[in-house]
Amino acid sequence: MTQPSLIRQLGTTSATALVVSNMIGVGIFTTTGFLAGDLGSPGLVVGIWFVGALLALGGALCYSELGVNFPRSGGEYVYLSEAWGPAWGFIDGWVSFFAGFSAPIAAAALAISAYLAYFFPSMAGDYPGAFVMSLGIADIRLGGAQLAALAVVGAFTVVNLFGVSEVARLQNVLTGTKLLVIAAFLVLGFAVGNGDWGHFSTNVAERTSPSTIPAQFAISLIFVYYGYSGWNAAVYVAEEIRDPERTLPIALVLGTLLVAALYAGLNVLYIYANSLDELKGVVAVGSLASESLFGARGGGVFSAAMALSLLATVNAMCMIGPRVYYAMAQQRAFFAAAGKIHPRWNSPWIAVLAQGICCCVLIVTGTFESLVYYIGFTLFLFTALSVLALLKFRKRPGWRPSRWVSFAYPLIPLAYVCMNVWVFAYFAQSKGQEALWSLATVLVGAVMYHFYIRKTGPARE
Numbered sequence: 207m208t209q210p211s212l213i214r215q216l217g218t219t220s221a222t223a224l225v226v227s228n229m230i231g232v233g234i235f236t237t238t239g240f241l242a243g244d245l246g247s248p249g250l251v252v253g254i255w256f257v258g259a260l261l262a263l264g265g266a267l268c269y270s271e272l273g274v275n276f277p278r279s280g281g282e283y284v285y286l287s288e289a290w291g292p293a294w295g296f297i298d299g300w301v302s303f304f305a306g307f308s309a310p311i312a313a314a315a316l317a318i319s320a321y322l323a324y325f326f327p328s329m330a331g332d333y334p335g336a337f338v339m340s341l342g343i344a345d346i347r348l349g350g351a352q353l354a355a356l357a358v359v360g361a362f363t364v365v366n367l368f369g370v371s372e373v374a375r376l377q378n379v380l381t382g383t384k385l386l387v388i389a390a391f392l393v394l395g396f397a398v399g400n401g402d403w404g405h406f407s408t409n410v411a412e413r414t415s416p417s418t419i420p421a422q423f424a425i426s427l428i429f430v431y432y433g434y435s436g437w438n439a440a441v442y443v444a445e446e447i448r449d450p451e452r453t454l455p456i457a458l459v460l461g462t463l464l465v466a467a468l469y470a471g472l473n474v475l476y477i478y479a480n481s482l483d484e485l486k487g488v489v490a491v492g493s494l495a496s497e498s499l500f501g502a503r504g505g506g507v508f509s510a511a512m513a514l515s516l517l518a519t520v521n522a523m524c525m526i527g528p529r530v531y532y533a534m535a536q537q538r539a540f541f542a543a544a545g546k547i548h549p550r551w552n553s554p555w556i557a558v559l560a561q562g563i564c565c566c567v568l569i570v571t572g573t574f575e576s577l578v579y580y581i582g583f584t585l586f587l588f589t590a591l592s593v594l595a596l597l598k599f600r601k602r603p604g605w606r607p608s609r610w611v612s613f614a615y616p617l618i619p620l621a622y623v624c625m626n627v628w629v630f631a632y633f634a635q636s637k638g639q640e641a642l643w644s645l646a647t648v649l650v651g652a653v654m655y656h657f658y659i660r661k662t663g664p665a666r667e
Contacts, residue, residue, distance in 0.1 A: 218453050223381040224522055225437060225461030229262075230384060232310070232317045232519060233433025234469050235512055236574070238476050239488035243414035244426050248406045248482065252473050254423065258430035259466035262437045264622040266462045268593045269437075270455035271608035275599065277454075282592045283534055289595030293655050298588050299534040300651030304568075305584040305644060307527030308561055310435070312568040313577040314519045315355035320490045320574065321513035322354060324506060329354050344571045355569045358517070362524045363562030367548070367555050380518035385468075387511040391496065392471050399499030401478035411482035417636070424632040428582040431629070433469065435585055436522070437462045455608065475499075489574065528557035579637050583644035586633070590626035593619045 241251045276284045283302070287295025323330040328350035337348045395401065415422045437458060476485060479495035488494050492512045497505025528544075532554040535545025544557040568577065596619050599605055611618055634641045 217448055218456055220378060221453055221457035222461045222464075223378050224526070225457055226381055226385070226464055229434055229436035229461065229465045230388070230468065230515075230519070232314045232516065232578075233429065233435070234472055235321070235492045235516065236317055236489050237429035237433055237578075238473055238491045239485050240429055241426055242411060242482040243486035244417075244422050245419070246411045246413035246482065248410075248477050250419070250423070251477065251482070252470065254426055254430050255433075255469050255473055256466075258427060258434050259462070259469070261427075261431065261622065261625055262434040263459070263462050263466070264618050265589055265593060266437045266458040267455075267608065267610045268596050268619050268622060270458045271606075271611050272592065272596060272599070273454040273458075274608065275606055281530060282588050283530055285592045285595050286588070289598050290591065293652070293660075294591070296534065296655045296659050297648060297651040298591075299530055300654060301584050301588065301644075301647055302527065302530050303561065303564065304647050305581050306588075307523050307530070308564040309568055309572075309577045309581050311359060311520055311523045311527075311561075311565045312355065312572065313574055313581070314516055314523070315358045315565070315569060316351060316574045316577070317489075318358055318513045318516045318520070319351035319354040321493060321509050321516070323351070324490070324493050324509040326350065346570050347573075348570055352570050356566055358520055359524075359562055359565045359569065362517075362521050363558060363565075365521070366524045366528070366558050367553055380515075380521055384515035384518045387508070387515045388468055388472065391492075391508055391511075392468075392475060395475045395479065395495070395499050399475075399479065400501075401475075401499055403478060405477050405481050411486060414486060421632055421636075424629050425636050427625075427629045428633055429578070431585055432578055432582055434462075434465070435581075436519075437465075455610065459610070524558070524561070527561050528554045531557040531560070576640070579640035580643055582633060583630075583637075583641050584647070586626040586630045590623050590630075593622050 238251065241254065245251055245254065272285050276288065283295045283299045286298045319329045330351060337346075339346045413422075415425075417425065476491055476495045479498040484498075485491060485494070490509070493505060493509040496508035496512075499505075500508070531544040532547075535542055535557075544554065544560065546554065546556050548555040572580070596611070597616060600607060600615075607615075
């Protein structure tokens, strides 16, 4: 009996929607409050998002060339395996399971709860009525925030069992809803909102960070890069994209540019609505800004709409992650069960379920802030290694270079790698505990490869 396989059925619209919906989400709706306190200047708060956009665009251009030459599912797993060997490919997939997808899904679900707390205070992450049990190395917390997040993850895990075609249609609808919410928020906020442009000329807040501005700028790029994470979304489903040589570059670049423009507008609107002192430390900055602009009733409407728009982020990552594990299993570089395709739904159903279970564990054992720091450490490392691999791949006979990356080559890939190294160094120094947890995940992946995967023998080309 022939093993069911993935089908090329995603066009440019669906691939671009996947990039946009995977990028616009938790970061832009939650991190500006941290930036306000750390940087203390409206110009720096807005400007750092443009630096992040350049970084994301450089990565997207490099990934479009990688995706065209390796038009199969898996993303970084494929590139690292080809460039640095199967061990690095497995470790990337292992880390992606925990920090690349499960943790971001959990964080997004908790962010939805934070926005719903505008109506139901018991859904706030710090609500005192939550059940807490200490396990020594971690605390289990179960309250309104966690229950709501668990319900969101459970629902989208079930939806993603039914194949990419149905999920893609749902994704297009959710992405359209998200863009309409943001567009309405921007247009109405600037047109009729009760803001103050004086916040930009006289609004300098007392910084909450002891680090120098250059050092803090590098550290704060963690939040910004987290906000832009998802620019590489389309490469993870390359095996299901029609005409990937044409579709991938368009989807990656167009999606990144669209998101960059929206992010700049949203951050300007946040500061137009509130002073930096009011924004400092606030997670649900969208709720605060909408209430300041439109009053309590308008704030409620947009808080609900933003919570709804975050559903697109959860769905996109629930869709993408299992394709990485599927690709690894197909190369005998991951647990074989992850490579099983459901005969009726044509989805990697076991991988989808495993990811959903992991998300639920992270929701009850972590907080939003701890999850973001855990994610941040690995985002820089593995994308930088993938872009660095491009320098090696370009020496291969028959390699198809992208005209985008060929401009002033190797400026774009080298600039991307150097920026990542700069941020990575400052982050490791300032957030040692989170870095250690992330490093532990990498080391456990190396141990799993050495004692289990290597013995089963990864597939060779």
